[in-house]
Amino acid sequence: MSALLDAVAGLPNAAEPVSGWITGGQPTEQQLRAFKAAGGQVVLDNRDPMEPRPFDEPATVRAAGLEYISVPIVHGAVTTDTMKQMHEALKKLEGRRALLHCSSGNRTSAALIPYLMIDKKMEQEDAVDLAMSIGLRSAELMEIAVGYASGLSR
Template identity: 40%
Template sequence: MLLRLTCLLLLSLCLPLAVLAADTPLNEVRPGLYAGGQPSAAQLRELAAQGVRTVIDLRQPDEDRGFDETRVAESLGLRYVRIPVAGAEGLDAANVRAVHQALRQSQGPVLLHCASGNRAGAVLGLVNARYEHASPEQALQLGQRAGLKSLEAATRQRLATPSISP
């Protein structure tokens, strides 16, 4: 009986672990541009098979990716670009310009990501407003499709303030 209870307890722990291990949603926010949170190695393989050619990673160097993303991306023939964005402070003109340039230099579909999609959405919205002349609301909508959530207020502020808008 004790063995049976122990086995049931161990099995019950597997479900939450499986839920935690689920892949992060990556959304095609417009044709050829995927955005979201940290991809798994399997998602990178799937995206490469679907034609993605460039990965733009906005995470800080010390953020845990769970695997060697650079090595996996490069082994798949993907161009890997790292542009570290540190929260709201990282939503500056230099990072927005760097992401815009990386998107322009891409040779095909792109994955833009951070940990959760929040920074990716914020930066993408700012790129959309600054370089593609979208309205603030259009830029925010694009950012939200990419995962913009807690950085929305900071993004709105940058969109509304010409002196600090990228």
């Protein structure tokens, strides 16, 4: 287990599917501070800004000395454009230590599928299996992610 993954112990569906990238559900303020202390650099938040939160996450992330990026993946409103925005954000995070999250890990893990297939050259089945192992539960999100990735990986 990496120091980054150790730092967020207790995070719902915590995983490190790409070296240096921790995925999962909503972190606590303490987990964010611990992530920074372990060498974390950026937090990518997939929650809708209107979703209820236990604290002001953007302010807490910045106060901890981390960069905050919001790429909302809104339940019921996800399109291939959403996947494109997330894919572009992930490409910019290559080589950086990041915490990627939504409320449970479902949306974040789905949005990783295009990156895994296109940039990491993972087979579709392997990318979907990995996403499912780290929190993907939505068949709809999986289909949108695979559809986007399949259109670009031909």
